[in-house]
Amino acid sequence: MGARAGIVVTGTEVLTGRVADRNGPWLAEELRRLGVDVGTVLVVGDRPDDLRAALGFLASRGEDLVITTGGLGPTADDLTAEVVAEVQGRPSSLDPELERHIAGVVERLMARRGWRADPEATAAGTRKQAMVPAGATVLPPVGTAPGLVVPPVDGRPGPPVVVLPGPPSELQGMWPAALAAEPVQRALSGRGELRQQTVRLWRALESELAATLRQHEFDGLEITTCLRDGELEVVTRYAPEAQPGYDRLVAVLAEAHGAQLFSTGPTVDDLVAEALESRGLTVATAESCTSGLLVARLTERPGSSAWVLGGIASYANSAKEQLVGVPVQMLAEHGAVSTQVAAALAEGACERFGADVGVGITGIAGPGGGTPDKPVGTVHLCAVGLGSRQARSVVLPGDRSAVRQRSVTLAVHMLRELLVGGPPA
Amino acid sequence: MGARAGIVVTGTEVLTGRVADRNGPWLAEELRRLGVDVGTVLVVGDRPDDLRAALGFLASRGEDLVITTGGLGPTADDLTAEVVAEVQGRPSSLDPELERHIAGVVERLMARRGWRADPEATAAGTRKQAMVPAGATVLPPVGTAPGLVVPPVDGRPGPPVVVLPGPPSELQGMWPAALAAEPVQRALSGRGELRQQTVRLWRALESELAATLRQHEFDGLEITTCLRDGELEVVTRYAPEAQPGYDRLVAVLAEAHGAQLFSTGPTVDDLVAEALESRGLTVATAESCTSGLLVARLTERPGSSAWVLGGIASYANSAKEQLVGVPVQMLAEHGAVSTQVAAALAEGACERFGADVGVGITGIAGPGGGTPDKPVGTVHLCAVGLGSRQARSVVLPGDRSAVRQRSVTLAVHMLRELLVGGPPA
Numbered sequence: 086m087g088a089r090a091g092i093v094v095t096g097t098e099v100l101t102g103r104v105a106d107r108n109g110p111w112l113a114e115e116l117r118r119l120g121v122d123v124g125t126v127l128v129v130g131d132r133p134d135d136l137r138a139a140l141g142f143l144a145s146r147g148e149d150l151v152i153t154t155g156g157l158g159p160t161a162d163d164l165t166a167e168v169v170a171e172v173q174g175r176p177s178s179l180d181p182e183l184e185r186h187i188a189g190v191v192e193r194l195m196a197r198r199g200w201r202a203d204p205e206a207t208a209a210g211t212r213k214q215a216m217v218p219a220g221a222t223v224l225p226p227v228g229t230a231p232g233l234v235v236p237p238v239d240g241r242p243g244p245p246v247v248v249l250p251g252p253p254s255e256l257q258g259m260w261p262a263a264l265a266a267e268p269v270q271r272a273l274s275g276r277g278e279l280r281q282q283t284v285r286l287w288r289a290l291e292s293e294l295a296a297t298l299r300q301h302e303f304d305g306l307e308i309t310t311c312l313r314d315g316e317l318e319v320v321t322r323y324a325p326e327a328q329p330g331y332d333r334l335v336a337v338l339a340e341a342h343g344a345q346l347f348s349t350g351p352t353v354d355d356l357v358a359e360a361l362e363s364r365g366l367t368v369a370t371a372e373s374c375t376s377g378l379l380v381a382r383l384t385e386r387p388g389s390s391a392w393v394l395g396g397i398a399s400y401a402n403s404a405k406e407q408l409v410g411v412p413v414q415m416l417a418e419h420g421a422v423s424t425q426v427a428a429a430l431a432e433g434a435c436e437r438f439g440a441d442v443g444v445g446i447t448g449i450a451g452p453g454g455g456t457p458d459k460p461v462g463t464v465h466l467c468a469v470g471l472g473s474r475q476a477r478s479v480v481l482p483g484d485r486s487a488v489r490q491r492s493v494t495l496a497v498h499m500l501r502e503l504l505v506g507g508p509p510a
Numbered sequence: 511m512g513a514r515a516g517i518v519v520t521g522t523e524v525l526t527g528r529v530a531d532r533n534g535p536w537l538a539e540e541l542r543r544l545g546v547d548v549g550t551v552l553v554v555g556d557r558p559d560d561l562r563a564a565l566g567f568l569a570s571r572g573e574d575l576v577i578t579t580g581g582l583g584p585t586a587d588d589l590t591a592e593v594v595a596e597v598q599g600r601p602s603s604l605d606p607e608l609e610r611h612i613a614g615v616v617e618r619l620m621a622r623r624g625w626r627a628d629p630e631a632t633a634a635g636t637r638k639q640a641m642v643p644a645g646a647t648v649l650p651p652v653g654t655a656p657g658l659v660v661p662p663v664d665g666r667p668g669p670p671v672v673v674l675p676g677p678p679s680e681l682q683g684m685w686p687a688a689l690a691a692e693p694v695q696r697a698l699s700g701r702g703e704l705r706q707q708t709v710r711l712w713r714a715l716e717s718e719l720a721a722t723l724r725q726h727e728f729d730g731l732e733i734t735t736c737l738r739d740g741e742l743e744v745v746t747r748y749a750p751e752a753q754p755g756y757d758r759l760v761a762v763l764a765e766a767h768g769a770q771l772f773s774t775g776p777t778v779d780d781l782v783a784e785a786l787e788s789r790g791l792t793v794a795t796a797e798s799c800t801s802g803l804l805v806a807r808l809t810e811r812p813g814s815s816a817w818v819l820g821g822i823a824s825y826a827n828s829a830k831e832q833l834v835g836v837p838v839q840m841l842a843e844h845g846a847v848s849t850q851v852a853a854a855l856a857e858g859a860c861e862r863f864g865a866d867v868g869v870g871i872t873g874i875a876g877p878g879g880g881t882p883d884k885p886v887g888t889v890h891l892c893a894v895g896l897g898s899r900q901a902r903s904v905v906l907p908g909d910r911s912a913v914r915q916r917s918v919t920l921a922v923h924m925l926r927e928l929l930v931g932g933p934p935a
Contacts, residue, residue: 097745098736100551101542102535109553110527117526124560126525126553128534131734135549142567159720162734191717206721229717252737254908292616292654295584296631309556309587311523312677320522370823376809377802380823384801387877387910395829398795398805400820404863408822408833438829452812483679485812 087276088121088150091143095156095165096251097130107253108154115260117322120276121150131162140172144243150272151244152263155251157230159191159210166233169246170218174238177216183223183231184215190229222266224249227258234266245272278325282350284338286317287498287508289345294319297341303330314494316353317345347507353497354386360504361392361442366471368500369438370396371409371430373421374448374464379493394438399430409433420459422447424478427465435469442470442503444496448481450488464492468499475499475510512701513546513575516568520581520590521676522555532678533579540685542747545701546575556587565597569668575697576669577688580676582655584616584635591658594671595643599663602641608648608656609640615654647691649674652683659691670697703750707775709763711742712923712933714770719744722766728755739919741778742770772932778922779811785929786817786867791896793925794863795821796834796855798846799873799889804918819863824855834858845884847872849903852890860894867895867928869921873906875913889917893924900924902935 092112098104106128113123125143129135136156143151156165170177188211195207214230217223224232233248245268249256263269286294291312298308305327311318319338323331339346348356361368370380380396383389397408402421405411411429419425430445448464455461462481467474477495481488498510517537523529531553538548550571554560561581568576581590595602613636620632639655642648649657658673670693674681688694711719716737723733730752736743744763748756764771773781786793795805805821808814822833827846830836836854844850855870873889880886887906892899902924906913923935 096736097732097734098738098743100535100548101538101745102532103743103745104736104738105530105535107527110525110530113526123525124555124557125564128551128553130549132549132732138567138571139550142563146563158735158737159717160723160735161720191715194715195718203721203725206724207717209724210717210720254912290616290619292584292619292632292635295586295635296628298585299631299634300628307522307557309522310583310585311521311529312583313523313529318523318528320526320528369829372802375806376818377797377804377806377821377823379802380825381800381802381806384823384825385911390825390879393801393825395825395833396802396823397833398802398809398821398823400805400809400815400818401863404794404820408820408862437833438826454815486810487679 087279088273089148090116090121090123090150090152091146091148092123092126093136093139093143093151093153094126094128095131095136095153099155100128100130108249108251108256111253111257112152112154117279117281119273120279121273122279124148131156131164133164133168136165136168137172140169140246148244149275150247150269152247152249154249154256157214157232157248157250159214159229166216166218166248169233169235169248170221173218173235173243173246174241175218175220175235177218179212180215180217180223183217184211187211187214187226187229187231190226222268224259224262224266227255228252230255232259232263234263234268236268245269279322280325280328280331281320281322282331284319284335284346285348285352286319286342286345287347287510288315289317289342291317294342297337301337303334305330306334308334314491315498316494345508347501353501354382356505357497357500358386358389358392366441367392367394368442368444369394369434369440370444370446371434372396372398372446373400373405373430374450375446375489375492376400378489379444379446379496382493382497394440397434397437405430409437422449422459422463422465424465424467424476427467428469428476431467431469440470442468442500444468444500446492446496448488448492450485452485462488464488466492466496466499468496468503470503473503475503477510512704513698514573515541515546515548515575515577516571516573517548517551518561518564518568518576518578519551519553520556520561520578524580525553525555533674533676533681536678536682537577537579542704542706544698545704546698547704556581556589558589558593561590561593562597565594565671573669574700575672575694577672577674579674579681582639582657582673582675584639584654591641591643591673594658594660594673598643598660598668598671599666600643600645600660602643604637605640605642605648608642609636612636612639612651612654612656615651647693649684649687649691652680653677655680657684657688659688659693661693670694704747705750705753705756706745706747707756709744709760709771710773710777711744711767711770712772712935713740714742714767716742719767722762726762728759731755731759733759739916740923741919770933772926778926779807781930782922782925783811783814783817791866792817792819792863793867793869794819794859794865795869795871796859797821797823797871798825798830798855799875800871800914800917801825803914804869804871804921807918807922819865822859822862830855834862847874847884847888847890849890849892849901852892853894853901856892856894865895867893867925869893869925871917871921873913873917875910877910887913889913891917891921891924893921893928895928898928900928900935
C-alpha cells in the first residue's frame with residue numbers, strides 16, 4: 086500500500102446528524118482514485134480540544150496527509166484554521182490582501198440583501214477569516230472562506246494538514262488547488278494504483294455469501310460486503326498485481342451465486358437508464374405510498390428527460406381515480422392497497438403519459454393504517470410494458486422511511502428485470 | 511458537563527460513502543437526550559488495526575462509554591466483536607445456546623429462499639457470530655447478530671464498550687437492552703440534563719449573524735451555526751442553569767434578525783404540516799425539474815395523507831399539457847422554464863387534485879440544457895391558494911442534485927409564507 090490519508094470533518098451539525106456529511110466520502114473517493122488509502126474519518130463538533138485530539142490521533146497513526154473540512158466561517162464557533170495553526174506550530178497573522186478580498190465578497194452579499202450590520206463586528210469576522218499561519222499556502226476562496234495547506238513547522242514531525250471549507254461546492258471547487266500545492270504533492274508521492282471493483286447481488290443472504298467466501302483463499306484482495314435494501318454489494322480493493330485473484334473471485338461468485346448476481350460493475354440504476362436510453366424507450370410511474378420517490382430517483386441522472394416522461398403521486402384515492410384512471414369499483418372492491426390497484430396504476434401511468442413502460446406502487450408505509458389483513462409494510466408493485474408484466478407483493482420490515490426506500494429499490498429491480506433480465510426482482 | 515461517550519462506526523461501505531451512516535447521529539441524539547455528551551464519532555473500514563486504534567483513542571480521551579456499530583455479520587471482514595474482546599482483555603468462547611439460536615434464524619431465512627449452502631461453511635459463520643468475550647453481557651439478536659456489552663477486564667482501565675449491529679432497525683431495537691445493562695448504567699451515572707434548542711433563520715447571512723453574536727457575551731451556552739439550502743440554524747446546548755442566558759440569546763436574535771427569524775423550534779416542514787392539518791387544508795404539487803422530490807418530502811411525515819393529495823411530476827412537456835393543463839401556446843411562447851408555466855403548474859395542481867393550495871416548480875437542474883438567457887440553475891416557483899399567490903424566480907448555484915434540493919426547500923418556505931407568514935421566501 087502506498088500513501089495514506091486521514092480526514093477530520095468538523096461541525097456540531099454533522100456530529101449530531103442534522104446535516105449528513107458529504108465531504109468525507111467525496112474526499113475518500115477522490116483520494117482512492119489517486120491511489121491514496123483513507124483509513125479513518127473523524128467527526129468532531131466545534132470544540133478546540135476535540136479537534137486538537139483528532140489531529141494528534143491521525144498524526145500518531147502515521148498518515149501521510151490530513152484533510153479537515155468545515156469550521157472556516159466568520160462565527161466564533163468556527164475555529165479550524167486557528168487550531169491547525171497551533172498544532173502545526175505556525176503562528177497566524179493577518180493577510181491584508183486576503184482581508185480586502187473577503188471584505189469585498191461580504192460587502193456585495195450584504196448589499197444584495199440590503200442589510201446593514203455593525204461595520205466593526207463585520208470586519209472582525211472578515212479579519213478572522215483572513216488569518217494565515219506563517220508559511221502556509223493559501224487556497225483562494227470559492228465562497229468567502231480561503232483554504233489552507235499547513236505543513237508542520239520545520240523540525241516538528243507529522244503530516245501536512247489541508248484545511249478546506251465545509252460547503253461541498255466550495256470544497257470541491259478548491260480541491261484541484263489543494264492537490265497542486267507542493268507539500269501535498271510531496272506527501273502523496275509514495276502512492277500506487279489502488280483498484281476498486283464491485284459485484285452486486287440481488288436478494289442473496291449474507292450468510293450464503295460468507296459460506297462461499299470461506300471455501301476459498303483470495304490473496305491480496307480486501308473484500309468487504311454490505312447488505313442494503315435487498316442488495317448485497319461485494320466491494321474489493323487491490324493492487325494491480327492482484328488482478329488475477331480478483332478475476333478468480335468474480336468467477337467463484339458467478340459460479341455459486343449466478344442466480345442472484347446482476348452486475349459486476351454498474352448499479353441497478355445505471356442498468357435501467359442505459360437500457361431505456363439505448364433502446365429509445367420511455368418510462369412513467371404512478372406511486373401511492375412512495376409518493377414521488379421513484380420518479381425522483383429515476384430523474385437524478387443527468388439527461389434522464391430523454392427517457393423519463395414523469396409520474397403521478399396519487400396519494401389520495403380521488404387522484405388514483407381521476408388522474409391515473411383506476412376504476413372506482415376496483416378501489417371499493419379490493420381497496421387501494423391491492424395487486425389489482427398496483428396493476429391499474431402501472432397501466433394508467435403508461436397510458437396517461439404515453440410511455441413504453443409503466444410502474445405502479447401502492448402500500449402502507451406506516452406507522453398508522455395497518456390492519457390484520459394488510460399490516461404496515463404491505464406493498465404491491467407492478468411494472469408493465471414491452472408485452473411483459475412483473476408483479477410483486479411484499480411485507481417490508483422497518484419504519485416508514487425504510488418501507489418507502491425499499492419499495493423504490495424493489496421497483497427499480499423490477500424495471501431491471503423487465504428491461505434487461507437477470508435475477509427475478 | 512456530565513458523562514461523555516464516543517462512537518466508532520465500522521464498515522468500508524460507510525468510510526467510502528456508498529452507505530450514509532444513520533447510526534452515529536441516531537446514537538448521538540439518543541445519548542444527548544439522556545444528558546450524555548458525544549464529542550467524537552470515528553468511521554473506520556473493516557480493518558482490525560484501524561478499529562483497535564480508534565478504540566484506543568476514545569479510551570485515551572477519557573470517554574465514560576464507547577459504542578461501536580457494525581461488523582457483526584457472518585463474513586470474515588466483520589471483526590468488531592473479536593477486536594473489542596482483545597482490546598478489553600477478555601478472551602472469547604463459543605456460547606452454545608446463542609449458536610443454536612442464530613443457526614435457527616439462518617436456517618429459516620435459507621429455507622424461505624430455497625437455498626442450500628455448504629452446511630459446514632454456514633456453521634462457521636454462525637459459530638463466529640456466537641463467540642462471546644468472557645464476562646460480557648449478551649444483547650439478544652434482533653436480526654441474526656447478537657450485541658455485546660464488554661467492560662475492560664478487572665484491573666484494566668478504560669470505558670465499557672457496547673457492540674451493536676450495523677442495520678439501523680437492529681441497532682435501534684437493541685438499544686433499550688444496551689442501556690439497561692449494568693456496566694452502561696454505571697458508566698452513565700454521572701450524567702446531568704443537557705438542553706438543546708434551535709433558532710431558525712431564512713436567508714440570513716452567516717456574516718450578519720457573526721456580527722450580532724460578537725456584540726454580546728453568552729456564558730454557559732455552546733452556540734453553533736449551520737447554513738444549508740438558504741436556512742441558517744443556530745443550535746445551542748446548555749445546562750439547565752444557563753436557561754436565562756439562552757432566553758437572552760433568543761431575544762437578541764429576534765431583535766437583530768426578526769425579519770429573517772421564522773422559528774424558535776419547529777422546522778419549516780413542521781410549520782407547514784401543522785398549518786395544513788390544523789386548518790383542514792390540502793395541498794398538491796406539479797413539479798418539473800424537481801420531479802417528485804417536493805411531494806416525496808411533504809409525505810415523509812406520518813399522517814400526511816390527511817393533507818397531501820398528491821403531485822404530478824410532469825417531466826415531459828406533453829405531461830405538462832395533458833396532465834396538468836398548461837396551455838400549449840404558453841409553452842411555445844414562454845418556454846417550459848418560465849414564470850408563466852410555474853404559475854400554470856401551481857394552478858393546474860390545485861385544479862386537477864381539487865386541493866386548497868398548489869405548488870408549481872419548473873427549472874433547469876443541469877448539467878445540460880442551459881442557455882445564455884436561462885442558465886443552469888434557473889428555477890421558477892409558484893404557490894397559489896387561499897386567495898393568495900407567491901412567486902419566485904432564482905438562479906441557484908451548485909450541481910444538479912443541489913439545484914433540485916434547494917428548489918424543494920425554497921418551495922417549502924413559499925408554502926410556509928403562504929400558510930403562516932413570517933420572512934418572505
